[in-house]
Amino acid sequence: MYNQATATYQKTTQSTANxxxxxxxxxxxxxxxxxxxxxxxTEDNSGLNEALDFNRRLWSILATSATSPESPLPRETKQNIGNLAVFIFRHTLSISRRSEPTRLNSLIQINKVMAEGLRSST
Structure with missing residues (x-):
């Protein structure tokens, strides 16, 4: 599944202008x-695992791409993205173990701030 997501991401990236x-x-x-x-x-956390998995896979792809030796990003930016991804992975695991709705706030906020930063840098 990860390979399929990566292939789709790469294919879409190549065909997208930005x-x-x-x-x-x-x-x-x-x-x-x-x-x-x-x-x-809800008590059964309907959809939680799917949402966490989507976010984790996305961050795996973003972090791998951003921190690769071929990435033109400055070293400090690569390091910051790598550190942020590690936090996201750890927090996701933590939420899986002890799920509460408010614990999703940090993941939601990080994604929104990163998206805003990406959009403002285009």
Whole structure:
């Protein structure tokens, strides 16, 4: 599944005029999925795993791309994105173990801020 998501991301990125806009759109999509789960929270956490998995896979792709040796990003930016991805992965695991709707706030906010930054840098 990860390979399929990566291939789709790469294919879409190649056919899109602005990859940063695509990344911003995907981050906002992940934020919307997480927000929807938070707003319709139930005891069975319907949709939580799917939303967390989508966000985790997206951040795996973004972090891998941004921190690769071929990435033209400055070293400090690569390091910051890598550190942010590590936080997201750890927090996602933490939410999986002890799920509460308010614990989604940080993931939602990070995605929105990153999307805003990507859009303002185009």
């Amino acid at each position: 990859p940063r806009e695509l990344e911003a759109s995907l981050l906002l999509k992940a934020a919307r999925k997480l927000q929807a789960v938070k707003e319709s929270w």
